[in-house]
Amino acid sequence: MRRSPVLVYCTLIAAIAFSAFPLYWLFVVATRTNDVVGDWPPPLLPGDNLGDNIARLFAAEQANFLTGLINSSIASVVVTVSVVFFSSLAGFAFAKLKFRGRNALLVIILATMMIPVQMGIIPLYMIMVELGWQNELQAVIVPFLVSAFGVFLMRQYAERAVPDELLEAARVDGCNTFRIYWTVVLPALRPGAAVLGLFTFMATWNEFLWPLAVLEADNPTVQFSLRQLSTTYYTDYTLMFTGALVATLPLLLVFIMFGKQIVGGIMEGAVKA
Amino acid sequence: MTDLRPRTAERTGKNSDVTPPPRRRLGDFLGRMDAKWSPYLFVAPFFVIFGIFGLFPLGYTAWVSLHKWSMGGSGTFIGFENYVELFDDPDFWNATINTLGMLVLATVPQLLIALVLASLLNHGLRGLTILRVGVLLPIVTSVAAVGIVFSQIYARDVGMVNGMLGLIGVDAVDWRADKWSSWIAISTMVNWRWTGYNALIYLAAMQSIPRDLYEAATVDGASRIRQFWNITVPMIRPAIIFTVIMSTIAGMQLFTEPLIFGQGSYAISGGSLRQFQTLSMYMFEKAFRDFEYGYGSAVAWMIFVLIMLLALINFLIMRKGK
Numbered sequence: 001m002r003r004s005p006v007l008v009y010c011t012l013i014a015a016i017a018f019s020a021f022p023l024y025w026l027f028v029v030a031t032r033t034n035d036v037v038g039d040w041p042p043p044l045l046p047g048d049n050l051g052d053n054i055a056r057l058f059a060a061e062q063a064n065f066l067t068g069l070i071n072s073s074i075a076s077v078v079v080t081v082s083v084v085f086f087s088s089l090a091g092f093a094f095a096k097l098k099f100r101g102r103n104a105l106l107v108i109i110l111a112t113m114m115i116p117v118q119m120g121i122i123p124l125y126m127i128m129v130e131l132g133w134q135n136e137l138q139a140v141i142v143p144f145l146v147s148a149f150g151v152f153l154m155r156q157y158a159e160r161a162v163p164d165e166l167l168e169a170a171r172v173d174g175c176n177t178f179r180i181y182w183t184v185v186l187p188a189l190r191p192g193a194a195v196l197g198l199f200t201f202m203a204t205w206n207e208f209l210w211p212l213a214v215l216e217a218d219n220p221t222v223q224f225s226l227r228q229l230s231t232t233y234y235t236d237y238t239l240m241f242t243g244a245l246v247a248t249l250p251l252l253l254v255f256i257m258f259g260k261q262i263v264g265g266i267m268e269g270a271v272k273a
Numbered sequence: 274m275t276d277l278r279p280r281t282a283e284r285t286g287k288n289s290d291v292t293p294p295p296r297r298r299l300g301d302f303l304g305r306m307d308a309k310w311s312p313y314l315f316v317a318p319f320f321v322i323f324g325i326f327g328l329f330p331l332g333y334t335a336w337v338s339l340h341k342w343s344m345g346g347s348g349t350f351i352g353f354e355n356y357v358e359l360f361d362d363p364d365f366w367n368a369t370i371n372t373l374g375m376l377v378l379a380t381v382p383q384l385l386i387a388l389v390l391a392s393l394l395n396h397g398l399r400g401l402t403i404l405r406v407g408v409l410l411p412i413v414t415s416v417a418a419v420g421i422v423f424s425q426i427y428a429r430d431v432g433m434v435n436g437m438l439g440l441i442g443v444d445a446v447d448w449r450a451d452k453w454s455s456w457i458a459i460s461t462m463v464n465w466r467w468t469g470y471n472a473l474i475y476l477a478a479m480q481s482i483p484r485d486l487y488e489a490a491t492v493d494g495a496s497r498i499r500q501f502w503n504i505t506v507p508m509i510r511p512a513i514i515f516t517v518i519m520s521t522i523a524g525m526q527l528f529t530e531p532l533i534f535g536q537g538s539y540a541i542s543g544g545s546l547r548q549f550q551t552l553s554m555y556m557f558e559k560a561f562r563d564f565e566y567g568y569g570s571a572v573a574w575m576i577f578v579l580i581m582l583l584a585l586i587n588f589l590i591m592r593k594g595k
Contacts, residue, residue, distance in 0.1 A: 008393050015390055016407035019469055022422045023410060025433075029425070038431025040439070090316045099312035105320070112327065116526050118553055119577050120330030122337060122560050122570050127330065143326035146319045176303075177311035206415045208529040209553070213561050226417040227533065230424070234536040237425050244418035255413040259406040266409075266470065267477035 026248070029241040037237045053242040062232040064218060065243060068225035073250075075141050075221065076204040082145040083200045084193050091154025092185045096162060097177070106155075113148045121213060128214055135216045144204065150196050157192030158185065195265030198258055202251055222247045338570035348567055355571035365572065367547055368555040369579070371456070375531075375551065376524035378460035383468050384516055390468070391475035392501060405476075408469030419462050420533025427458040427534075455534070455549040462530045467523075471516045478512035479505060514591050518584055525580045528553040552576050 029037055030053055031046040057065055093099070094106055124143060133139040162185050170180045186193070211221040217228055229236075229243045255262065338355055340348025359365050394404060411419070426433045427448040435445040448454045482505065490500045506513070531549045532540050541558045543550025550558075552572060560569030 005396075008396055012390070012393055012404055016404065019408055019410050019465070022419070022426070022465065023414060025426070026418065026422050037425075040436045042433055042436065086318050090319045093312045093315035097312040097315070102312070105316060112323075114522065115331060116522060116577070116580065118526050118528075118556070119573050120327065120334055122566050122573060123330035123333035124326060125560070126566070127326070142322075146322045148323065148327070151319055176307045177315075181315070202413065208416060209557065213557070223415060223417045226415070226421065230417075230421055230533050230536055231538070231540060237431070240421045241425070244415070244421045248414050248418045251413045251415065255410075259409070260402060263402070263405045263409060263473060266473050
């Protein structure tokens with residue numbers, strides 16, 4: 001199946017340019033001043049105003065951007081560590097240990113994977129009111145400490161990546177089950193766990209609807225701060241774009257470092273799920 | 274899958290016969306307890322947390338939807354009255370149509386372009402990793418950031434889209450003002466964000482198609498386009514079904530993009546005339562702005578029912594096509 005490689009490359013490069021352009025534009029506007037943003041033709045090269053814009057961003061009263069950044073960092077790290085730990089633990093149990101009710105429990109996980117989170121958001125809010133967690137950071141952490149998708153993914157991975165002989169050898173050496181998990185299984189699961197971790201981090205960082213429901217503007221996540229910018233300063237494009245840039249940067253860094261693994265993870269895991 | 278667990282536990286027991294450790298009996302006992310209860314301990318944290326914050330709210334939504342329930346107090350049971358009211362509510366139907374409209378505009382181009390991209394990427398070209406990472410850039414960008422960038426690109430007075438339309442002599446469009454234009458703007462964001470991801474899923478599926486199928490088809494004189502439709506597409510069917518269902522579920526919950534696009538005080542109602550309010554936004558408005566928990570829960574259930582319906586339709590179409 002040969003096509004003209006030139007044509008193929010051109011199409012692909014166009015596609016990538018289309019993918020990258022909005023991000024580039026995000027950067028350009030964030031380095032400019034407001035009076036040139038609407039010019040035609042648009043300014044296509046970065047300016048030198050990024051520092052000023054960042055200063056304005058952190059000074060913008062309605063957005064509480066610094067609080068947002070700190071809150072999102074804490075929430076994303078805690079949720080990621082917790083999801084990876086509990087998912088690999090449960091995934092290992094489902095893949096390699098035999099116990100009564102295993103299949104029934106697995107079916108529950110599979111069935112709930114497809115149900116949208118938004119479905120339960122109103123009762124979830126009521127629970128937070130009961131617990132007194134409105135506008136508290138734990139409200140955006142605790143409900144997400146485990147993930148059905150994560151357990152399923154780790155189970156699939158454990159079935160392939162953890163050889164039974166290894167488990168048996170560890171057992172003969174007198175390891176109890178948790179030690180086997182910690183010293184044998186977890187290292188074997190590392191590549192899969194890395195992908196799960198990256199996706200969880202991105203998802204938590206990007207979470208939007210729930211923080212908007214349960215938090216207030218004085219204690220936001222970074223996405224909530226962006227929303228504040230877009231409601232209060234919606235004519236101030238450079239300010240909004242600088243916020244969007246700062247909010248995207250951590251994810252971009254993660255992606256540049258682990259892009260290959262993420263691509264591999266999607267290509268390996270996606271269809272089998 | 275082999276289950277070694279019980280057998281290995283026995284073996285540990287036998288081993289201790291050979292070299293008796295101190296407190297052998299206690300060791301045996303602990304070993305058996307470990308074998309029996311460890312699996313439950315390992316899955317318990319998931320089920321406890323998920324039960325409280327995942328499953329319980331899901332079921333409770335149904336219960337709340339049968340009540341007149343506002344902030345603070347507990348609800349009054351009113352049976353299906355919320356649903357009756359909902360079926361008479363023009364805002365609900367408006368949101369339903371908006372959601373379905375944007376679902377089509379966002380899903381169809383996305384999957385078609387992804388299919389083409391994937392078949393181009395499936396050529397064993399040089400520099401493939403960079404290309405793959407490149408098409409994935411959009412899903413790394415946070416949704417709210419996407420919303421902000423595209424809202425500016427589609428702005429009436431300063432936006433690039435209107436600038437380009439101006440070049441070919443088209444008057445500036447107020448993209449927020451009408452249904453069709455706001456749907457296009459919002460769908461662009463979704464398409465932009467997810468096309469690359471879907472392309473990678475298709476690519477993964479395409480790479481497992483045996484090469485000799487294509488060789489045989491070439492010998493038989495089938496054109497490349499025919500090969501694409503008669504070999505590639507049927508062979509990656511499971512991947513297509515997967516992406517259609519995932520995009521449908523995501524599309525039915527569309528929230529962030531239209532909300533950011535809305536800007537200002539009309540944001541949650543999707544424009545001054547609700548021209549781009551989605552079902553999720555309507556649910557949010559009812560539950561968290563008007564504090565009508567019962568009514569909001571009824572909307573949530575309708576979203577769920579619609580998702581199930583669409584999944585069923587997808588499934589039937591796919592089965593028929595087979």
